[in-house]
Amino acid sequence: MPGLYMLDYGAGNVRSLVNAVNRLGFEMKFVEEPSDILKADKLIFPGVGAFGHAMEALNKKGYSEPLKEYIASGRPFMGICVGMQSLFEGSEESNLAGLGVIPGIVKEFNKSTKAVPHMGWNAAQVLKSNDSENDGQSINYSIKNESEYYFVHSFAVPYTNKVKDWVLTTTQYGDEVFVSSVQRGNIFATQFHPEKSGFAGLRVLRSFLEGTGIVDDSKVTMTEPVPQNRLTKRIIACLDVRSNDNGDLVVTKGDQYDVREKEGGNDVRNLGKPVDLARRYFEEGADEVTFLNITSFRNCPLGDLPMLEVLKRTSETVFVPLTIGGGIRDVTDPDGTVHPAFEVAGEYFRSGADKVSIGSDAVYAVEKYLANGSKKDGTSAIESIAKAYGAQAVVVSVDPRRVYVKDPSETTHHVVKNSKKGPNGEEYCWYQCTVKGGREGRDIDVRQLVTACEVLGAGEILLNCMDRDGTNSGYELELINDVKAAVSIPVIASSGAGCVEHFDELFENTKADAALAAGIFHRREVPIQEVKSYLRKCKVSCRAVDT
Ligand code: 1PR
Secondary structure (H helix, E strand, C coil), X not given: CCXXXXXXXXXXXXXXXXXXXXXXXXXXXXXXXXXXXXXXXXXXXXXXXXXXXXXXXXXXXXXXXXXXXXXXXXXXXXXXXXXXXXXXXXXXXXXXXCCCCCCCEEXXXXXXXXXXXXXXXXXXXXXXXXXXXXXXXXXXXXXXXXXXXEEEECEECECCCCCHHHEEEEEEECCEEEEEEEEECCEEEECCCHHHCHHHHHHHHHHHHCCCCCCCHHHEEECCCCXXXXXXXXXEEEEEEEECCCCCEEEEXXXXXXXXXXXXXXXXXXXXXXXXXXXXXXXXXXXXXXXXXXXCCCCCCHHHCHHHHXXXXXXXXXXXXXXXXXXXXXXXXXXCCEECHHHHHHHHHHCCCCEEEECHHHHHHHHHHHHCCXXXXXXXXXXXXXXXXXXXXXXXXXXXXXXXXXXHHHCCCCEEECCCCCCCCCCEEEEEEEECXXXXXXXXXXXXXXXXXXXXXXCEEEECCCCCCCCCCCCCHHHHHHHHHHCCCCEEECCCCCCHHHHHHHHHHCCCCEEEECHHHHCCCCCHHHHHHHHHHCCCCCCCCCC
């Protein structure tokens, strides 16, 4: 049957793309066998995960040849992320050849000059434009210089003369300018994720679906990229979720991880329904939404994981990245069946999550890694999930608390000088990692944890601080600086935001890549838009709220 098809090979979150296409009023079929590719009259290839994994899957399933034939036939093709990279001759990420439709090799970003993966919202500068006498058709697929789009990748195609004719937009990340979208004839592909780029991304997708992108290539004019670093600082809304006494899932918020109702509390910790709140934050301009299932230490059969439904429903209306944390570990069903963490994560990705966040299990994995003489054995959840879904899909959530010492010599742990003195005037502390939502401290410090997690393959750190959580007293700047200095993956600062000034203080004094907050957003004390307007006034770059 002809129509719009999606080429899926069973990796990662394609639900969001399906939801975005449906939201725009289109129906999409899945390619189930090679011959479906040639039936399509429009085809989207949202490559997910690693380049080698994608090419291996295409080759194994017999999709590569029909895909090349489809592209050569002149019918509209759209690639997303690895779906764009696969059009090139190859990638430094793998020995497998790409489809070879576009000349050039996908290269790894230089990690010594910036955090890798490149994760977040960045601009796309349009280099190709319509000839002035053109009939007004949009060649740029509605990509706008003033908008930002969501990127998450460690490899990219550098902008060179070799690829020039294909380049629709370029983007600058740190010291590198790379190709962020290509267009030629029927071929359109983006390195960014339109389905995760809010309303700006939906416009790009619509333009492809409505077929307003194809024009005569001879009628376009090209410009050169202008150096411009526009990666924005992300503002993330975090929803701690638990079941209330009636068994309903509610968003809650504790103080220093204590989520018990206060005396005569009247359900004051019930802050709303997760799906509704997530949609509100998306519409108000949150750059990402994170759900943490804070009662995850209770075992739950895989089929009954309550957050799966929350994610499925949220991804129907929220088109920014979604992270899910809590309970990402091996799960045992009542009949004794064990599901490895990798399988649990897979369920979440298929339900609409873009990233999983691992808390307790990361601490246990690092303890094992250190006991093993700092050797990886490939068995941890971090390693197995990163291998299949890519490092960018694995966040490690750290729940540390201060342990004060009078003098650094009192402990073997990595010590930080803290502006908040201890109860006996101590000036130093080490940050102890905890498990089970802060209920149990372990003999491991944050620096040990984050450096080992980076080696194991984590793509990002969500850095909480139990002493600051729910206090509205500002972020723990010393801790954040210490972690930023220790790892090259992005770091999300969390815990303590109380007013707009705290966000500026964070970005002025640390190199944090993102700021997460919970209580102030839930209690409507500080709207997300206000945070962003204030930051913009302070010359901190952040994504414009788009509608
Ligand atoms: O250990 O892999 O099952 O994951 C459990 C997850 O649940 C971890 O990410 C852990 O941080 C989280 N969690 C567990 N218990 C609690 C609790 O509060 N009792 N919440 C909890 C953590 C902390 C932040 C919070 C910020 C910002 N919540 O994410 O949202 O501190 O708050 P603020 O802006 O109001 O200060 P596993």
